[in-house]
Amino acid sequence: MAKETRKRKSDHIKISLTQNVQARKTTTGFEDIHFVHKALPEINKQKIVLSTTVFGHKFAAPLIVGAITGGTVEATKINATIAEAVEELGLGMGVGSQRAAIEDEKLEKTFAIARKKAPTAFLIANIGGVQLVNGYGVKEVKKAIEMIEADAFAIHLNPLQEAIQPEGQTNFEGVLGKIGEVARELDKPVIVKETGAGIAAEEAKKLEDAGVKGIDVSGAGGTSWAAVEYHRAKRHEKNFQHRLGYVFWDWGIPTATSLVEVTQTVGIPVIASGGIRDGVNAAKALALGANLTSLSQPVLHAAVKGVEETKNVLSLLIEEMRNVMFLVGADSIQNLHNVSLVIRGKTAEWLRIRGFDTERYARKWRN
Numbered sequence: 001m002a003k004e005t006r007k008r009k010s011d012h013i014k015i016s017l018t019q020n021v022q023a024r025k026t027t028t029g030f031e032d033i034h035f036v037h038k039a040l041p042e043i044n045k046q047k048i049v050l051s052t053t054v055f056g057h058k059f060a061a062p063l064i065v066g067a068i069t070g071g072t073v074e075a076t077k078i079n080a081t082i083a084e085a086v087e088e089l090g091l092g093m094g095v096g097s098q099r100a101a102i103e104d105e106k107l108e109k110t111f112a113i114a115r116k117k118a119p120t121a122f123l124i125a126n127i128g129g130v131q132l133v134n135g136y137g138v139k140e141v142k143k144a145i146e147m148i149e150a151d152a153f154a155i156h157l158n159p160l161q162e163a164i165q166p167e168g169q170t171n172f173e174g175v176l177g178k179i180g181e182v183a184r185e186l187d188k189p190v191i192v193k194e195t196g197a198g199i200a201a202e203e204a205k206k207l208e209d210a211g212v213k214g215i216d217v218s219g220a221g222g223t224s225w226a227a228v229e230y231h232r233a234k235r236h237e238k239n240f241q242h243r244l245g246y247v248f249w250d251w252g253i254p255t256a257t258s259l260v261e262v263t264q265t266v267g268i269p270v271i272a273s274g275g276i277r278d279g280v281n282a283a284k285a286l287a288l289g290a291n292l293t294s295l296s297q298p299v300l301h302a303a304v305k306g307v308e309e310t311k312n313v314l315s316l317l318i319e320e321m322r323n324v325m326f327l328v329g330a331d332s333i334q335n336l337h338n339v340s341l342v343i344r345g346k347t348a349e350w351l352r353i354r355g356f357d358t359e360r361y362a363r364k365w366r367n
């Protein structure tokens, strides 16, 4: 990998670990989603089952770690730690963009370590949509999949980051067509994910029509790539990017909003990510129709401390989900999908203006 790319990757990790890169004004919207507490849960908390099958794989709980890294020595350790944790907990994880290792085989081990440490966990390979526009095709994608013996392949969309970073690639012409080509040719499920700015209903529909098998909304309200680039620009005194990063810090569709848009539009599995920080919000995402939830930033912070800390962060989230399920009387993930929710505030207003039904969630108890 070119020295600059390695430096950039390591800057992303360093900045994410030491600076505030979370959305400031935009919130996920989960604060507008309310469960209806059940004083008569009529279930035994000890008997609640969180396991769920998505993409034909059984997860011990509907939780995965979103794509973070690869390509450097430090990234190898992070991938190894996360992989060990998700293997022990029966979850899944995505690796970061594998472009570096596709271009330089010496770096394959920085990603392959994930499969080594997680022989049975659900692993997701990763490449940027913009790479497909710039010459990557089925051959490179297959290489990425084989590198980690992946169960699925994620194509990430990051127009916000590309627009702000100085070395950004901003030609996205034809990206949907390329995604469709890859989705049709592969025998593994292709997931399209955003990276913190969300996916709208119209985009979700196009992706489903193109043959994509899963969508990770990765909405706004959590990690902001504009913020990461703001900090990078500051370090390197690139004034224009610094201002762009500042102005676009809170850009994007909030996670809960994006989730409703997407789940009401497509029939393929949906992953909720972007600012999921506790089991209550994760459970809200599932009740809104997500099949899996995912988080990155908190796991990165835990992963540099070790496997136990990483397992701890993930286990707490799972126990919090279980607690919510008890309090709404849902003893399975299937039943959690069917509990009543009230959507209020700015999230309800956005969805109403965009033509989505928000009251259907509140009426579920009548079914």
Ligand SMILES: Cc1cc2nc3c(=O)[nH]c(=O)nc-3n(C[C@H](O)[C@H](O)[C@H](O)COP(=O)(O)O)c2cc1C
Binding pocket: 012, 013, 016, 066, 067, 068, 069, 095, 096, 097, 126, 154, 155, 156, 157, 193, 194, 195, 196, 218, 221, 222, 223, 273, 274, 275, 276, 294, 295, 296, 297, 298, 300
């Ligand atoms: C340091 C860092 C590196 C990331 N690198 C990638 C990547 O290579 N590919 C990708 O699809 N997403 C990448 N992401 C985005 C995450 O997968 C996720 O979509 C985003 O961080 C929102 O989730 P969060 O709010 O829980 O962090 C990265 C996130 C972080 C924090």
